[in-house]
Amino acid sequence: MAAVYKSLSKGSGSDLPKERATKNKQRVLILSSRGVTYRHRHLLNDLASMMPHCKKDAKFDAKSKLYQLCELADLYNCNNVLFFEARKGKDLYVWLSKVPNGPTVKFHLQNLHTMEELHFTGNCLKGSRPLLSFDATFETEPHLKLIKELFLHTFGVPQGARKSKPFIDHVMGFTVADGKIWIRNYQINETEKTGKEGDDADKSKPKHKGPKGDTEINLVEIGPRFVLTPIIIQEGSFGGPIIYENRQFVSPNQVRSELRRTKASRHNARAEKQVERLAKKGDLGLRTSGPRKATDELDTRKVFA
Amino acid sequence: MAKAKGRLLASLAVEKGVDYKKVVEKRKQKESRREKRKAGIAVDEKPQPAKKQKKEQKPAESEESEDSEDYEDVEDGEEDSEDEEDDYDMAELLDREAVESDEEEDEDDEDERIDLSKFEHDESSSDSEVEMEEKIERPKKGKQSDTPQLKSALKKTKKADLQESDSDEEEEDEEEEDIDMEDIDDELDDEEREDLVPYVRTTINNHTALLAALNRIGMPTGPGVPFATHQSVISSKPTTESIPDIQDDLQRELAFYAQALEAAQIGRSALLKEGVPFTRPNDYFAEMVKSDGQMEKVKAKLVEEATNKKAAAEARKQRDLKKFGKQVQVAKEQERAKAKRETLEKIKTLKKKRAEGSASALGATEADDLFDVAVDNEIKAHDKRTASAGKKRPGAPSGAPNAKRQKKDAKYGFGGKKRHAKSGDAVSSGDLSGFSVKRMKSGGKGGAKPRLGKSRRNAGGGKR
Incomplete structure (x- = not known):
């Protein structure tokens, strides 16, 4: 019986990678923890609107038992999870994970600007597949390679996804700069090089015919904008050993406490000085409550008493 | 017969550390779910059975590692081999043991597993978009570093046993890599603790593990794959x-x-x-990512920005013009004054020359006449210029009126229609140059008195 089981499980295991190689099938569970601000929520909605292969779920309650997300993703038949974890109502951490076996990347999200508040003129079809533009730096380090792969799975819309549109009209840019990953989203705007103000019918004809060198591409930003700082990479899905840790990352709590400390040190110095001054005055006998200076024999008050 | 069998099972369960009742319960649950599935209720069940299997394995596993040294050796030997194989070996070991002890249990296990595999097949054939990776079973913790950790944990337990006999053995065990600070702290004296360098966490960047993970999930993006x-x-x-x-x-x-x-x-x-x-x-x-309403807002924002910019530019231009206009006015006045001075000087010199000429030669020559005409012209022109402010009375004797009259004319006006001269017209009412917002808001020069209440008004106004 054991042998039967073995052969069965092995057979299914060896089949899987081959199938995956042929077709890119991804589904992303996208959800946030409790305690996100409205901006975090809007960002989540913006991202969800650009990912037709995602399943948006209700806010997740627990912050410590993140491994439950795996089961949740399994339940929704998703193999990726994009999880927004809000802390203290201001810090946002983003978890990106492949579900059954990992890996998991934890990011700190900063410089968040949602699509609505940016007022950019760009726009794109809801559910069109984006071109993903990666910086060459992503190929230099293994952890960046891994992060790139996760972005590819999560933000890249698989071919033939259920609600995806057949045309490509936006680019998503991922750039590594200053140890952070900057994410931008642009609309692709095609214009005729020769007759810029030509009428529409004229314009559309050459495009249908095929590639021609006379179309000019320019980009118009759509939004949202945000910056991710990788913190750790875990081998498992929301668990397992940590295989990468960013030493450059400074937690926002630390930053805030440092700020508070510098402010406090100023106050402390001033308070200390005040105490010193009082002590000095007391020593000179200038304070009413302090000890009096011992009266001298030749003190004016004694001489002319 | 059945009762005896049940008792046997219970005793076995106690021995193995497995709660048999729970197993039975789970099995029942599973059965009910299977029925539901048959009824056509689509419930994704995969995670739960998988977990259950894991759970069932765990207690048995731990027991095994405790009581049999052989198993440990096996694991040590196979440390470098792949995880999956490890798992299967473990499963096999489990099975073997189970066969030895109880056949019934074994068969049940087998059944469950086969059922599981059936489920997986079902899922792959369903119309879902995603193919889930097969879950790699991990003994509690991660894949790479778990084996050494497990080993060290085992060693620690052994050490604890040894410690009772002789504690010196502990210090010789320096080759241990990952000893926790706390463990050491307990054993060392205070003097020794001072010498100890604080344990600093090194940067974790496990390249092999990262690349292994990448290989596992990697999507082909090479030149051979369609873009x-x-x-x-x-x-x-x-x-x-x-x-x-x-x-x-x-x-x-x-x-x-x-x-x-x-x-x-x-x-x-x-x-x-x-x-x-x-x-x-x-x-x-x-449907677009940004709705029409949102785009409308964006457009409105753009328009507003443009108009604001335009208005600002206009205002600046006006300000500059005002400044420049004053300069022009001043320059004009200066020029006028200069011209006046020059003409007056000219006249003076001419008059002087004339007087000299008349004194020297009484008989006026033609040239003199001509010259006189020029002088007269100059004087006349000058008179015209000075008289332009106060209009000349028609039919009056030539020459300017006296200074007093001129002044009065300038002051009260002279000539022309006098009616309606001070009444307002379209231009004057449209002219707001004299209007000041500041003065208006501060309530005028005197400051209009606030209107009192009716009773006080009546009281102050007296009887009417």
Whole structure:
């Protein structure tokens, strides 16, 4: 019986990678923890609107038992999870994970600007597949390679996804700069090089015919904008050993406490000085409550008493 | 017979550390679920059975590692081999043991597993979009570093046993790599503790594990794969090179833009080569990411910005003109004054010459006459200029009226229609140059008295 089981499980295991190689099938569970601000929520909605292969779920309650997300993703038949974890109502951490076996990347999200508040003129079809533009730096380090792969799975819309549109009209840019990953989203705007103000019918004809060198591409930003700082990479899905840790990352709590400390040190110095001054005055006998200076024999008050 | 069997099972369960009742319960649950599935209720069940299996395995496993040294040796030997194999071996071991002890249990286990595999097959054949990876079973913790950790844990337990006999053995065990600070702290004396260098966590960057994970999940993006499957472009050179200062917003965004543009161009040509539709035809309408309402807002914002800019420019122009206008006025006045001075001087000199001429030769020559005409002209022109302010009375004797009259004329006006001269007209009422918002808001010069209440008004006003 054991042998039967073995052969069965092995057979299914060896089949899987081959199938995956042929077709890119991804589904992303996208959800946030409790305690996100409205901006975090809007960002989540913006991202969800650009990912037709995602399943948006209700806010997740627990912050410590993140491994439950795996089961949740399994339940929704998703193999990726994009999880927004809000802390203290201001810090946002983003978890990106492949579900059954990992890996998991934890990011700190900063410089968040949602699509609505940016007022950019760009726009794109809801559910069109984006071109993903990666910086060459992503190929230099293994952890960046891994992060790139996760972005590819999560933000890249698989071919033939259920609600995806057949045309490509936006680019998503991922750039590594200053140890952070900057994410931008642009609309692709095609214009005729020769007759810029030509009428529409004229314009559309050459495009249908095929590639021609006379179309000019320019980009118009759509939004949202945000910056991710990788913190750790875990081998498992929301668990397992940590295989990468960013030493450059400074937690926002630390930053805030440092700020508070510098402010406090100023106050402390001033308070200390005040105490010193009082002590000095007391020593000179200038304070009413302090000890009096011992009266001298030749003190004016004694001489002319 | 059945009762005896049940008792046997219970005793076995106690021995193995497995709660048999729970197992039975779980099995029942499973059965009910299977029925539901048959009834056509689509419930994704995979995670739960998988977990259950894991749970069942765990207690048995731990027991095994405790009581049998052989198993440990096996694990040590196979440490480097793949995890999956490890798991299977463990399963096999389990099975063997189970066979020895109880056949019934074994068969049940087998059944469950086969059922599991059936479920998986069902899922793959269903119409869901995603194929889930098969879950790799991990003994509690991660894959790479778990085996050494497990080993060390085992060693520690052994050590604890040894410690009772002789504690000196502990210090000789220096080869242990990951001894926790706390463990050491307990054993060392205070003097020794001072010498100890604080344990600093090193940077974790496990390249092999990272690459292994990448290989596991990696999506093929090479040149052999059609571009349309992944649509990812890697820039030709690092974008960081073109960002001299990360704080400089303009430079940074330009670099990002350039990167995205390059990708768009490459991607477009690749997709068109593959015959994938790229450009949206003009008659294709679909829901957009930003709704029409949002775009309207954006447009309104743009318009507002433009108008604000225009208004600001206009205001600046007006201000400049005002400043410049004053300068022009001053210059004009100066010029006028200069011209007046010059003419007066000219007249003076001419008069002098004339007087001299008349004194020297009484007989006036033609040239003199001509000259006189020129003088008269000059004088007349000057008179006209001076008299332009106060109009001359028609039919009055030539020459300016006396200074007093002139002054009075200037003051009260002279000539022309006098009626309605001070009444307002369209131009005057449209002219708001004298209006000042500040004065208006401060309540005028005197400050109008606030209107009192009716009773007080009546009281102050007296009887009427």
